[in-house]
Amino acid sequence: MSPRTTEQFEAMRIESKDRIIKSALKLFSSKGLFNTSIREIAKEAKVSDGLLYNYFKSKESLAIAVMRSSFDTVDEMIIAHSDQNPEVNIQSSIQNFIRLIENELDKIRLLAQMGFHKEKFEILNQLTVEKYESSVNKFHKNLKLLGVPNPKSEARFLVAILDGLVFEFLLMDNPFDIQKFKKELINKYCKS
Amino acid sequence: MSPRTTEQFEAMRIESKDRIIKSALKLFSSKGLFNTSIREIAKEAKVSDGLLYNYFKSKESLAIAVMRSSFDTVDEMIIAHSDQNPEVNIQSSIQNFIRLIENELDKIRLLAQMGFHKEKFEILNQLTVEKYESSVNKFHKNLKLLGVPNPKSEARFLVAILDGLVFEFLLMDNPFDIQKFKKELINKYCKS
DNA sequence: GTCTATACACGGATAGAC
DNA sequence: GTCTATCCGTGTATAGAC
Structure with a gap:
């Protein structure tokens, strides 16, 4: 039997770890952090409980990894390529x-x-505030360029x-037509 | 030793039950439903674990009682006395x-x-949708009376x-000055 | 790298005394 | 109406084999 190469091990490693994070997410x-057991996550990811602890030293550290990964995608998706035209910027942000x-x-x-808990993952709170402020500032800049009052x-x-x-x-399941809402928003803030 | 009257028992009953609900809330x-134990609640309410089960048959039924009570206060506080003047209505709603x-x-x-745990508290979802729609309708009516476009x-x-x-x-702790925000909002929607 | 078996603590819920 | 003691399931985490 041929011994596996380092690369193969590395690939297995990444694959398993990735499946665990996906399952945990x-x-x-859907069920909440404290209402989800390690056993369930391992089962969903089709690995054993023990293996999970090979990659994450505790449930909390897994939770933080999931949170980080989620925050990163949110972060990436919100980035708007900066244009010369403020209207275009606003529209693309929306x-x-x-x-x-x-x-x-x-x-x-x-x-x-995770953010709703009072003693929350401190880092998350900080990141959220930063995101909020940078969003407000971006819109502020562009609305100002457009000559909007206040x-x-x-x-x-x-x-x-x-x-x-x-x-x-989050609270209601698709309570209204989001596409219509989007159009109304763009209509309002991008008059052209 | 004088036996207690029915009224005295009733008073004790209500008092204990009330303390339990307050503590549970x-x-x-702050910690989340699933991250809070019966023991903690009982301790906070200064009653024994056993007594708690005299008033609520399970943790879930306690949770529902807390939810109901919370929803009721929210409901009451949102009610705006209907005025003839649409501007007044909008302002008071805000x-x-x-x-x-x-x-x-x-x-x-x-x-x-709790709204995030759809399977457990379906009723909440329904109530939320109703509240949402009635709010939109009320604002709609008053904005229309004001002659606002769209x-x-x-x-x-x-x-x-x-x-x-x-x-x-909820996400950030007091991220900005809410009073200023309120003034800006009222300025915008109640021009007079 | 992955699994099974298991230690150990904690939480929900009940029984029974006062 | 209230308390203490306790049962039992489940959950996190670890040990050790393959």
């Missing part, structure tokens, strides 16, 4: 956000869930609308 | 909502948290802003 997001809701609601639900206030409103949209989607 | 809201955030964030956090869209935006405000308060 799915379960944490579109990115809506795409996020459509495609990655699980990850958002997980982050929200651009700072309007930026906060706009971010609140998007956050509210997320919240409503 | 506090702990569920003020009620902000007062809710300021004073009852714990209850909202609990409801939001009143339906604007009503949805307004509700989304308020929901977003809640969401931001």
